[in-house]
Amino acid sequence: xxxxxxxxxxxxxxxxxxxxxxxxxxxxxxxxxxxxxxxxxxxxxxxxxxxxxxxxxxxxxxxxxxxxxxxxxxxxxxxxxxxxxxxxxxxxxxxxxxxxxxxxxxxxxxxxxxxxxxxxxxxxxxxxxxxxxxxxxxxxxxxxxxxxxxxxxxxxxxxxxxxxxxxxxxxxxxxxxxxxxxxxxxxxxxxxxxxxxxxxxxxxxxxxxxxxxxxxxxxxxxxxxxxxxxxxxxxxxxxxxxxxxxxxxxxxxxxxxxxxxxxxxxxxxxxxxxxxxxxxxxxxxxxxxxxxxxxxxxxx
Numbered sequence: 588x589x590x591x592x593x594x595x596x597x598x599x600x601x602x603x604x605x606x607x608x609x610x611x612x613x614x615x616x617x618x619x620x621x622x623x624x625x626x627x628x629x630x631x632x633x634x635x636x637x638x639x640x641x642x643x644x645x646x647x648x649x650x651x652x653x654x655x656x657x658x659x660x661x662x663x664x665x666x667x668x669x670x671x672x673x674x675x676x677x678x679x680x681x682x683x684x685x686x687x688x689x690x691x692x693x694x695x696x697x698x699x700x701x702x703x704x705x706x707x708x709x710x711x712x713x714x715x716x717x718x719x720x721x722x723x724x725x726x727x728x729x730x731x732x733x734x735x736x737x738x739x740x741x742x743x744x745x746x747x748x749x750x751x752x753x754x755x756x757x758x759x760x761x762x763x764x765x766x767x768x769x770x771x772x773x774x775x776x777x778x779x780x781x782x783x784x785x786x787x788x789x790x791x792x793x794x795x796x797x798x799x800x801x802x803x804x805x806x807x808x809x810x811x812x813x814x815x816x817x818x819x820x821x822x823x824x825x826x827x828x829x830x831x832x833x834x835x836x837x838x839x840x841x842x843x844x845x846x847x848x849x850x851x852x853x854x855x856x857x858x859x860x861x862x863x864x865x866x867x868x869x870x871x872x873x874x875x876x877x878x879x880x881x882x883x884x885x886x887x
Contacts, residue, residue: 695739
């Protein structure tokens with residue numbers, strides 16, 4: 588697996604880069620800066636970088652047919668037109684935004700948008716997974732503290748969702764017709780960082796993820812300075828070491844979907860770490876051998 592020649596998207600770093608998405612018709616990369624309250628778009632062909640500011644945290648974005656985007660903000664779901672800047676609220680947040688916010692989210696192959704949340708006190712598993720379909724937000728899974736890692740298998744019949752705090756990735760049986768989850772099970776687990784221990788020897792915890800055409804799950808390991816490629820059975824196949832401590836999520840892009848883009852974080856990191864890792868907060872890029880699955884368009 589090719590893992591050399593890591594580069595960056597040549598724009599200013601994000602505070603908390605998240606949810607990269609390769610737009611197949613625009614041939615541009617989108618990503619969110621959650622704490623910077625910004626949506627970013629980068630065109631590799633021209634080098635153009637566009638940003639849009641919001642008045643609250645912006646967690647994830649999904650493309651809509653016709654050119655608009657569906658955004659998950661702390662305050663709720665918003666339909667957004669990048670051309671005009673017009674924004675229309677689709678649904679208010681189904682939780683208390685003082686202690687919870689939307690986080691990782693993606694559309695399933697049928698266009699239903701799924702968004703996990705973070706319970707910010709992090710003292711109990713009070714976060715949940717919501718589904719946006721037919722103009723309604725419904726609570727579909729719960730029992731986690733930091734919802735992350737949403738992805739689907741190539742046949743669309745297995746869904747993945749992780750709890751970053753618990754160092755655990757779950758798999759579900761997914762009904763593509765009904766859009767329902769069942770058969771929840773632990774699919775992969777990772778050792779937790781011991782209280783008071785440093786980052787030496789710590790492999791990180793599972794954050795955002797993407798799936799390739801062979802059904803392998805690529806997961807960013809937050810604080811682990813690496814991205815892992817796991818088999819459809821959850822076995823470790825390959826590790827990509829990264830020059831930053833906190834990768835947050837990969838996605839596949841480029842015309843052949845063989846460019847792996849990885850968002851990263853710098854907000855709240857120690858000053859000495861940032862001094863050693865000048866690419867913290869940048870979007871990393873590297874070429875891989877197996878293409879990824881294209882992004883799914885969401886239904887408004």
